[in-house]
Amino acid sequence: MVYTSMDLASHLKPAHLNLLMKIAESGQLQRAAQMVGMSQPAASRILAEIEERVGGPLFERHPKGMVATALCEICIRHAKIILEEYHALDEDARRIMSGQAGRARVGAVTGPAVGLLMPAIRAIKASAPDIEMTIEVGPSTELVRGLVEGRFDFVIARIPPEYDARDFRLQPARSEIVSLLVHPEHPLASKTRIDLAELTAFEWVVQEIGSPIRQAVEAAFHEKKVETPTRVTNSSSLLVVLSLLESKEMIAPQSEEVAKMLAHGPLGTKLVALDLADPIMVSPCFIIRNRFRQLPQSAMQVLDSVYGNL
Structure with a gap:
């Protein structure tokens, strides 16, 4: 039975693709199984399942080892691309979860923007250059409104009289x-x-x-x-x-x-x-966060850098 590409894609796992590449690389099923951390019977069963799904043999068996068929060469070419994407996904996810990538959206009034926020961002750019920064400078009323509307992760500003300070997390910043x-x-x-x-x-x-x-x-x-x-x-x-x-x-x-x-x-x-x-x-400014929203890790890293400059 020959499976469609959708059937094949839904059943093949990264471990299966990695096994194919190691068999082609070593020419030995047993050696390939050891390289990917599975038993030889398991590797033999997976290879048979893959060959059934693609509709033909992937290797020719010779006394000196296993040689990839033309069908296998096609599978390996795509396997390399797929595995590279998996690795890239894993790395990107790790960087985002650790705060080394992602987005940070910050607003500040002019003085703290220059004296407090810019040094923090320069430090972040040196340690985590993949964080995408959005920085706005404006009056406190606009900044706090943007924070409430979700356009900023945090702002450095003063609380306008029309807002209830209890709705925010406040950290005193430098006096101006x-x-x-x-x-x-x-x-x-x-x-x-x-x-x-x-x-x-x-x-x-x-x-x-x-x-x-x-x-x-x-x-x-x-x-x-x-x-x-x-x-x-x-x-x-x-x-x-x-x-x-x-x-x-x-x-x-x-x-x-x-x-x-x-x-x-x-x-x-x-x-x-x-x-x-x-x-x-x-009158002093505050580092202001929305009490009811959790900061993404990337924005938290910027916030920690700002705290370090207080």
Whole structure:
């Protein structure tokens, strides 16, 4: 009886294919059985079953050994491909289960994205380059909404007031310090211990109303009983900030991590962070996870790397 390809595929196992290859390689049924870890009677029975299913002999028996037939050569050619795919499947599954492959989808507000998330991802890329990363930077409201909707595995952000913190797993991240960036030729660039009252007459490019950095800057002015700057451009775009900082009169508040990155940026000359008499602090961020979802192993590996940088 000759079986169809579907019948044959459903009955042949990797061990059967491996046996065929070892018989062809050694020319001896007994030796092939030893190589695949089975008894000779079992190997003989499996070979007979395969020959029945393919509809013809796979080996010619000679005094010096077994020689593969043309039919066997075809079977072996396909067996090599199939076994390679099995091995690849096993390796890929092992890498995913160990966190060395798979996907990680992370969001962060700008400061922690630069100072906390990027170092963690560089470390992960060195140890597990096959993890596919998706990274988004945005305001906390959008990030936490994305986490709730399942678009992120975890985010580094602040809990917006419309969300219940009890729905999340929270880990405090670093506190943020605000740096005031200026052009190197700004009138205050080389001055030390600057009071906020000295800054009100200059132009500012500031994040939109309600953003954490803007709130921190305004709170610092209010605490010192100093009028907030009136010559303001509203923008959270780093491209806009860099463009406007070409002016020698502009001041741009940024998180300390971003300021350090931009201090060696594309202006051709280094930006300068003003030396303030009193630091301006931003409300802290959290590493936020959905309490009701389990992280994939790949995302957990990224999270562990972030924890290692705290």
